Amino acid sequence: MDRLRSMETFVRVARSGSFTVAASQLGLSRALVSRHVGTLEERLGVRLLHRTTRSLNLTDEGRSYLTFCEQLFRDIEGQERALVEAPAEPSGTLRLAAPKSFGALHLADAIIAFARAQPKLHVQLILENVSFQPADFGKRGFDLALQFASARNASLTETPVAPMDWVVCAAPAVLNRAGRPATPADLSRFPCLLHESALPNDRLWRFEGPRGPLNVKVTGTFSSNSALALRKAAIAGLGAALLPRYVVADDLAAGNLMTLFPRYRVAARPLIAVYPRTPETPYKVKAFVAFLTEWIASRGDNLTSSRGRPSVSRPASTGRAT
Template sequence: MDRLTSMAVFTKVVATGSFSKAGRELGLSPAGVSNHIRALEEWLGAQLIHRTTRRLSLTEAGEALHERCARILEEVEGAEAATGALQEAPRGRLKISAPITFGMRHLAPVIADYLLAYPGVAVDVALNDRKVDLLEEGFDVAVRIGELPDSSLAARRVATSRSVLCASPAYVERHGAPGEPAELERHECLEYAYRATPGQWRFSGPDGEEVSVRIRGRLTSTNGELLRVAALRGLGISVAPTFIVGEDLVAGRLVPLMPRYAPAELGVHAVYPQGRHLPAKVRSFIDFLVSHFGQEPAWDAWARGGAAAPAHAARAGRAGRAGRQKERRR
């Protein structure tokens, strides 16, 4: 048998933990998979896998071989990619992970356009606000928003999204608009559960200094769209990314607050497993994202409108002062 193919079968068995699953992914029967493993064991003169009815485990020889096989196969794949990169058209199945709201609002049309542009690629999309394990779960690329933790993954910034402190005009009319971060402690705040600093919001002040404040509120969620709906209904103040609330700011359904204090910008990144040669389907998709979103994404149109944001902020400030005056009269 071809030893390189047998190595590939062996690494797939280790990755899936099953002869039958490896066979299904490779288009082989369980007997075919067994034949490849047996051929390797006969060639090396050592048992590679302990196999029981419940699970598979590697022998010491199997562990040593698996480490080397992974490097050999990566080198072979890299050589193939390097020699065929100039003429290779993207093809195969591309597995993508993305956050739910961003995926529905902004990624869906990009993926549709990508499929039209690259008929040789099939796409599987999983929308989930948790951070998936790309290697463990077999994803080719993930769209992630916010700070990236240190990891073995490679990343490319594809866009930027501002964050904005905002509330509905009705909320501001009832409760007033905070002028300083410390005033947020007296307000109902809508909290995103996956924030890096739970229960705390951070801002960049007028002189560039970092200001943090503890916040409270009755609603916490892992999904930004749910918090947007709550803000529109006047349930509280939100620090929201503009890719979620940009249209609401333009329409005046939400108004920006505390214009002198800015929440941190959010980076929109494509992350993918490191490798010397990026598969054409992954490279082309990331390039497609960058070209689509560009330097100034559409969701920040409210800020480019110039007078729109200050006007909303001024109305919020007037409503806030009026609200506080009503409280004093009572």
């Protein structure tokens, strides 16, 4: 029989002074209650109770064992209460995927800071430019992925982390050679660096200006799915590029690149945490998303947009030059 169950039964009998009352309290038959106590006495090799037709009294061994049992149950309740009331601490393994440029330039620093704050958690960071679907998480063992485009799948949960600012920029050399475009519409006749993906929208740059939205179809002789490669091409003077601010912030400050069209803005793109939809999100996932959100916000305008958080359900662009 279950030892803890037998001990609890003995405590009920000893405190109530009745097998019948204890049976009622525990929802058991009187015979089963008697059997629990008998099993304890047989295991311990001592008599715990003096039984007569009119009374039920503890033996000396029974009083000592009752004290032991009650202290044991108090300790168990205290430990369980401490576990429930104590703040959760992530543990185990957190396996996540992130875009290459963001991961290489900034996320690695965030991961290091998170790992220092959560020493019980093993973090695995995989850098690759893909859009994750539900099957990818189970097959490849990922807990979450960071993306710049919505997965648009009901089996996945999407949490906005931060609106990332994007800018159109070019090197002074190409502006001197080809002339500085006055408005976004001039980009249709200006050499541009293209985001390489399967989506034709990567060649349609969207602006918001004094007269409303403006979409410009761009062309060029260089394309890549890497923002880092596009940045190098822009600095080399191959054309204008639409890039995340976090990729070119230092180059803009140093004058290696110049932003174009101050009266127009490019819509920010949301960095999204994507993970399988479950009744209860694992604490390690919630802890990391909260940490990363705060970490990015603390980095200021070099990473995030100051114009507010965009909607995840209607992302500004599905480009993947990352």
